[in-house]
Each structure stands twice: as structure tokens, then as C-alpha cells.
Amino acid sequence: MRDEALDALPVEGKHRSRWVETLLLLGRNPMALVSGAVLFALVVVAVFGAAVAPYGYNEQFAGGQLEAPSGQHWFGTDEFGRDVFSRVLFGAEVSLRVGLVAVGISLVAGVLMGLLAGYFGRWLDDVLMRFSDMLFAFPAMLMAIAILAILGPGENNAMIAIGIVYTPIFARVTRASVLSVREEIYIRASRASGAGNTRVLARHVLPNVSAPIIVQTTVSLAFAILSEAALSFVGLGTQPPDPSWGRMLSEGRGFIEQAWWMALFPGLAIFVTVLAFNVLGDALRDVLDPRQRSALSGKGGGA
Amino acid sequence: MTGYVLRRLWQSAVVLIGVSILVFAIMHLVPGDPVRQALGTRATEAAYQAMRERAGLDEPLLTQYLDWIGSAFTGDLGVSFRTGRPVMEMILERVPATVSLAAAAIVVALLIAIPLGTIAALKPRSPVDWFATASSQAGLSIPDFWMGIMLILLFAGTLGWFPSGGYVGLTSDPVGWAHHLVMPAVTAGVASGSILTRFVRSSVLEALGQDHVRTARAKGMRRRDVLGWHVLRNALIPLVTVGGVQLAYLLSGVVIVEIVFAWPGLGQMALQAVESRDYPLLQGSVLLFAVIFLLVNLLVDLLYARLDPRISYVGAAK
Numbered sequence: 001m002r003d004e005a006l007d008a009l010p011v012e013g014k015h016r017s018r019w020v021e022t023l024l025l026l027g028r029n030p031m032a033l034v035s036g037a038v039l040f041a042l043v044v045v046a047v048f049g050a051a052v053a054p055y056g057y058n059e060q061f062a063g064g065q066l067e068a069p070s071g072q073h074w075f076g077t078d079e080f081g082r083d084v085f086s087r088v089l090f091g092a093e094v095s096l097r098v099g100l101v102a103v104g105i106s107l108v109a110g111v112l113m114g115l116l117a118g119y120f121g122r123w124l125d126d127v128l129m130r131f132s133d134m135l136f137a138f139p140a141m142l143m144a145i146a147i148l149a150i151l152g153p154g155e156n157n158a159m160i161a162i163g164i165v166y167t168p169i170f171a172r173v174t175r176a177s178v179l180s181v182r183e184e185i186y187i188r189a190s191r192a193s194g195a196g197n198t199r200v201l202a203r204h205v206l207p208n209v210s211a212p213i214i215v216q217t218t219v220s221l222a223f224a225i226l227s228e229a230a231l232s233f234v235g236l237g238t239q240p241p242d243p244s245w246g247r248m249l250s251e252g253r254g255f256i257e258q259a260w261w262m263a264l265f266p267g268l269a270i271f272v273t274v275l276a277f278n279v280l281g282d283a284l285r286d287v288l289d290p291r292q293r294s295a296l297s298g299k300g301g302g303a
Numbered sequence: 304m305t306g307y308v309l310r311r312l313w314q315s316a317v318v319l320i321g322v323s324i325l326v327f328a329i330m331h332l333v334p335g336d337p338v339r340q341a342l343g344t345r346a347t348e349a350a351y352q353a354m355r356e357r358a359g360l361d362e363p364l365l366t367q368y369l370d371w372i373g374s375a376f377t378g379d380l381g382v383s384f385r386t387g388r389p390v391m392e393m394i395l396e397r398v399p400a401t402v403s404l405a406a407a408a409i410v411v412a413l414l415i416a417i418p419l420g421t422i423a424a425l426k427p428r429s430p431v432d433w434f435a436t437a438s439s440q441a442g443l444s445i446p447d448f449w450m451g452i453m454l455i456l457l458f459a460g461t462l463g464w465f466p467s468g469g470y471v472g473l474t475s476d477p478v479g480w481a482h483h484l485v486m487p488a489v490t491a492g493v494a495s496g497s498i499l500t501r502f503v504r505s506s507v508l509e510a511l512g513q514d515h516v517r518t519a520r521a522k523g524m525r526r527r528d529v530l531g532w533h534v535l536r537n538a539l540i541p542l543v544t545v546g547g548v549q550l551a552y553l554l555s556g557v558v559i560v561e562i563v564f565a566w567p568g569l570g571q572m573a574l575q576a577v578e579s580r581d582y583p584l585l586q587g588s589v590l591l592f593a594v595i596f597l598l599v600n601l602l603v604d605l606l607y608a609r610l611d612p613r614i615s616y617v618g619a620a621k
Contacts, residue, residue: 133314134321137593139555142573146589149577150332226446230559233448234574246448253452253563260456267449275444282440 025287032283035276042273046093053086057243066259076261078251084261087243088269094244095273098159098237099225105163106224107217110170115201115209117171118178129175132168140165144227148236155244158237162227166220173216177209184208211288218284222277229270245270307608315601319594323375326590327368330358330582341384341580357382358583380587385579390587394569400470401568404491404561405553407484411492412499412549415442417542420503421535424511435500442497451490451563458486468565487564491557495549502545503538510538544607551599555592 026032045052061067061081069076075084117128138146147161181187182205190200231237232246240247245266252262330337338355358381359367374381380390423435459467465486471479510516516533524532558570565571569588576585 130314130317130321133318134325137318137322137597138325138589139552139592139596141558142555142570142589142592145558145574145577146326146329146585149580149582149585150329152334222444226444229446230448233559234562236577246446249446249449249452256452256456257460263449263452263456267446267452270446270449271441271444274446275441278440278444 022284022287026283029283029286031279035279035283038272038276039280042092042096042276045089046096049090049093053083053089055083055086057087057090058082058241059086066255066262068259069261075265076259078248078259078262079255084248084265087248088245088265090243091245091248091266091269092273094155094238094242095225095228095270098155098162098228099221101159102162102224102228103166103217103220105160106166106170106220107213109163110167111174111206111213113167113171114174114176115178115205118175119182119197119201119205125175128171132171135164135168138165140223140227141230144231145234145236148231153236153239155238155242158228158231161231162224165227166224169220170213170216173212174209177212178205181205181208215281215285215288218277218281222274222281225277226270226274308605311601311604311608315597319597322593322597323372323590324368326586326593327371329586329589330360331364333580333582337580337582338384341582354384358384375590380590381583383581383584385576385581385584390584393572393584394587394591397567397569397572399472400566401554401557401561401570403470403473403480403484404487404557404566404568405550407488408491408495408553408557409546409550411488412496413546415492415496416499416503417539420500421507421530421538423500424504424507425530427508432504435504439497439500442493442500445493447490447494448559448563450493451486451560454486454490455563468563470565470567487557487560487566490563491553491560495553499542499545499549503542506538506541507534510534513537540610541607543610544603547599547603547606551596551603554599555596 026036059082061077061083064073064077064081065079067073067077067081073083073085075088078084078087113128113132117125135143143165144158144161147164148157151157151160187200187204190204195203228237229244229246229249232244233250235247235250238244238247248266249263249270252259252264252266255262333340338351338358338360342351342354355361359370362370371381378391380394382388383390383393386393419435419438423432426432455467458464466483469483471483473480511534513533516529519529519533520526555570557566557568558574560566561568561571562574569592573585573588573592576582576588
């Protein structure tokens with residue numbers, strides 16, 4: 001269990017230096033730097049999309065339908081004569097927003113479940129973990145689709161569905177780490193000195209189980225963005241005319257023979273974004289969870 | 304070991320009951336009247352009443368649930384709102400296509416993972432290793448629906464090597480079956496292959512460091528034989544279990560790939576059920592998927608416990 005590696009991290013007073021150290025270590029990894037830069041650019045595009053994009057996302061060029069990429073339209077135009085490049089840029093905002101909100105939901109719900117289950121144990125652990133097993137028993141995509149069958153299609157509902165789907169993984173990751181720190185001396189000392197459960201959980205347990213949660217958050221962002229694109233692709237996520245990468249891909253699919261650019265570029269955008277989150281997640285895991293790193297590189301597998 | 308098996312069986316039973324309740328709830332969580340939603344505004348009052356009655360929606364909730372789950376145990380998953388046919392019958396029709404695709408995809412995944420993972424482990428930190436790591440990252444990140452479309456563009460459109468979609472039965476035309484299967488299987492198999500590549504790599508690396516491998520080398524055994532006899536045999540045993548989990552995912556998770564390649568499988572049917580508000584069909588297919596997923600995971604865990612006795616202690620110690 002890799003989470004056991006996180007038991008001996010410093011408690012209070014050293015948080016700052018630990019995060020600085022993490023950033024410094026990340027900075028030494030060129031792949032992490034590249035993916036960080038890609039994600040930074042993505043955030044800039046998402047925030048300032050309107051200023052960066054050459055045209056509006058629904059601006060139609062009469063007579064300019066299905067035009068191949070050119071100096072005027074870098075990624076070509078779609079069947080309504082809209083600029084694909086501008087739509088891809090605007091799509092960044094949708095993808096990031098859905099990803100962040102969805103993962104935010106899983107993070108809050110899952111970490112809370114994991115903290116309570118791991119810390120209090122007994123029946124609460126059983127109830128919460130069996131519930132998380134139930135959610136886990138559904139294949140992710142299918143569960144999101146079933147939830148959207150109930151809630152109805154749309155961007156907000158897609159966020160909720162993805163958020164629910166990825167909740168159990170956060171619960172499991174958190175619980176496993178809590179179990180490994182629960183009996184540590186500093187926790188016992190804090191309890192013995194009269195600290196209430198809330199204080200022990202917030203001040204001592206949570207900071208010491210945060211590393212795997214951070215790694216999980218980064219990786220989940222990748223999957224959440226992928227899921228949003230997939231749901232929009234099948235028509236259950238973002239609705240037209242909003243520019244969502246998944247939606248654009250499904251529209252482009254219908255014109256694949258005449259206009260390959262309509263499907264190529266939105267897909268490439270999804271791919272690059274998801275890859276950047278995955279690479280960053282891996283790099284973070286290397287830095288925050290060294291035992292996992294040694295197991296992966298095989299240098300100290302038995303240690 | 305027996306204790307672990309019983310514990311695991313009990314857990315699965317509890318989860319299964321919970322899952323069935325969640326699936327049952329789908330029909331009742333839909334805002335408004337599910338039958339009205341499914342029929343739309345064109346249906347007559349008589350048709351509406353008939354369907355409500357057939358779905359048992361006027362009974363108390365508990366009775367409805369017990370009826371539903373009782374019938375499900377005997378293989379009766381109710382009647383489709385849309386076609387009026389038994390849901391089980393519709394599901395069974397789709398099974399061959401989905402099983403073909405999942406089986407072919409796992410073969411693709413293993414064909415990628417075993418050679419790539421092994422070579423990467425034999426030469427750690429070499430360009431090959433770097434390539435294996437990078438390609439497994441890429442394989443995990445590539446959207447399957449995009450990859451499918453790009454494959455269609457290249458291999459069906461430009462080159463014309465494979466059909467762009469559709470399914471041919473294995474028994475009616477084996478060659479056509481295989482021909483239609485290639486692109487969907489590659490599309491669905493790449494992500495699993497990427498996960499398995501990492502797994503094979505670390506597993507082989509671990510096996511390489513074992514004492515018996517060193518001894519075999521020290522006594523002058525040929526490198527190839529050491530790899531076959533001592534390394535791969537040990538490293539690939541756990542692959543059975545991780546591969547099993549991937550197979551479970553593929554059996555139930557190829558919804559999108561089925562859509563892209565117009566593959567008449569279970570995933571495609573589940574999505575059509577959502578679009579046409581055919582709730583009994585949706586419930587039936589979701590329940591089936593969850594059961595398959597649970598069962599495969601249970602089998603994998605039990606198999607793993609059998610292959611690696613340490614697991615039962617870890618599981619029981621909690």
C-alpha cells in the first residue's frame with residue numbers, strides 16, 4: 001500500500017517549507033515543467049478566451065462553411081462557417097470549469113467520507129465504505145450516463161454526475177492514508193492532551209494525508225475532463241451552441257470525409273490537456289510519495 | 304483463506320443488494336412520471352394505463368422492488384417501454400458483439416503491454432524505457448472516441464483497409480467479423496494496454512531483483528531461459544488479476560467505442576435506452592453491467608488470494 005509511505009511527514013510549522021520543497025523538486029523534472037506550462041497556458045486561454053480568440057465562438061462567416069485551415073482560419077471552419085480555432089479556445093473554459101467543479105465535488109465528498117471512515121472506524125467505516133463500494137461497482141462512464149438519465153442532459157448535471165462517479169476513489173485514498181496515521185504518536189498525543197475530534201482531524205490528520213489526495217486530484221482532473229468530453233460527445237453534456245470539445249468532435253464526426261479539421265483539433269485539445277494533467281500527476285506522485293517512485297523505477301523495490 | 308473468501312463473498316452480497324436498490328431507484332428518481340416521459344404526448348390514456356400497470360408502478364415501492372429483484376433473479380428484467388419485448392431478450396442479443404469487442408480489446412492490450420513492459424524493464428532508463436513510459440502516458444490520455452474517429456479517417460477513409468463501422472456475426476462470417484473488429488478493438492484496447500504496460504514493467508523489474516533470478520544467472524543459465532523460466536513466469540502471474548479487472552472494465556465500459564463504430568453492443572443499447580427514456584431497458588442493462596463488474600472483481604480477488612497467500616492476511620487484518 002503506497003499510502004503507508006506518508007506516515008512520517010512533519011506536522012505543524014513546516015507546511016510552508018514542505019510545499020516550497022515540493023515545488024522545487026517538481027521544478028527539476030522537465031516533464032513536470034512542460035505540463036505545468038501547458039496547463040498555465042490553458043488557464044490563461046480559459047480566463048481570457050474572449051480576448052485571445054480571433055473571432056467569437058458563434059460568429060458565422062457567410063459562404064465560409066467547411067473551409068480548410070488557412071492563414072485566416074488556422075483550424076478551418078465548421079459546417080456553419082464558424083472559426084474552429086476560436087471555438088477550441090473557448091472550449092478550454094468549458095472543459096476546465098466542468099473538470100474543476102466535478103473534481104471539487106468528489107474531493108469534498110470523498111475526503112470527508114474517507115476521513116470519517118478511517119478515523120472513527122467501526123460501523124461508520126463499514127457503512128461508508130460499503131456505500132463507496134456500491135458506487136464503485138458501476139463502470140464510470142455507465143454510471144455517469146445513468147445519472148444523466150435521471151437528471152437530464154446538460155453541463156451542470158454533467159458536473160454533478162462526474163463528481164459522484166469519482167467520489168469513491170477519493171474516499172478510498174483518504175481512508176487508506178488515515179488508517180496509516182491514525183495511531184501515530186502525534187495524533188495520540190494530541191488526543192491525550194484533550195483536543196476534540198474535529199481539531200485532531202483538521203489540524204493533524206488532514207495535513208498528513210494530503211499528499212496522496214493532491215496526487216489523486218490532479219489525476220482525477222484528467223479523467224474528469226475526459227469524461228466531460230465523452231458525455232458531450234454522446235450528447236449528454238454541454239449542449240449546443242456552447243463550444244465544448246467533446247461536442248465539437250461529435251459534430252466533426254459527421255463531416256469527417258469533407259472536413260477532417262473539425263474533428264482533429266478539438267480532439268487534440270482534449271488529448272494535450274488530459275496528458276498534461278496525467279504527466280503532472282505522475283511527477284507530483286514522484287515528489288510527494290517517494291516509495292511509489294522507487295517501486296516504479298524498481299530501484300529499491302524491497303526497501 | 305476460507306475466512307477471507309467468506310468475508311469477500313459477504314461484502315459482495317451486501318454491495319450487490321445496494322447496487323440493485325440504486326438501479327431500482329433510477330425509474331423513481333426521474334422527475335415526473337416515467338411512463339408519461341417514455342410515451343410522450345401522443346399516447347392514448349388506455350395505452351398509458353396499460354404500460355403503468357405492466358411496469359407495476361401503482362404498487363407500493365417495497366412491493367415493486369421485491370417483485371423487480373425477485374424476477375431479476377429468475378432472469379426476468381421486465382419489458383422494454385419502447386419495443387414491448389423482454390429486456391433480457393434484448394440484452395442477450397447484444398452480448399456477442401460486446402463480448403467479441405472486449406475479448407479482442409484485451410488481446411490488443413496484452414499484445415502491447417507484455418512486450419513493451421518487459422523490454423522497458425530489461426533496460427531501465429534507456430530510450431526504450433522512456434518510450435514505453437511516454438507511450439503509456441499518451442495511451443491513457445488519448446480520448447478513445449477521438450482515436451476511433453482518426454482511425455476511421457485514416458484506415459477506412461484514406462487507405463480503405465478496414466470498414467468504418469458495423470458488426471458481422473462470428474458464426475455467419477468469421478473473416479468479416481475479424482475485419483470489422485480490428486479498429487474498435489485497437490481503440491478500446493489502447494487505454495488498458497497502457498495501464499498494463501506500467502504494471503508489467505514494474506512487475507518484471509521486481510522479479511528481476513529476486514534471489515532465484517540472481518542464482519539462475521550465477522549458475523550460468525542463458526539469459527533467454529532466465530527471462531522465460533524465472534522472470535516472466537513470476538511476473539505475469541499477477542497480470543492475470545490486473546488483466547481481469549481490465550477485462551471487467553472493457554466488458555462494461557466500451558460505451559463510447561461502440562457508438563463511434565456503430566457497434567451493436569450493450570453499451571450502445573444502454574445509451575439508446577437513455578435517449579428514448581426506456582427505463583426498464585436502462586435498469587436491466589445497468590444492473591447487468593454492475594453484476595458482471597462485481598463478479599469479475601470478486602473472481603479476480605479470490606484468484607489473487609489463491610495465487611498470493613499474503614493477500615488473505617492483508618485483507619483480514621484490515
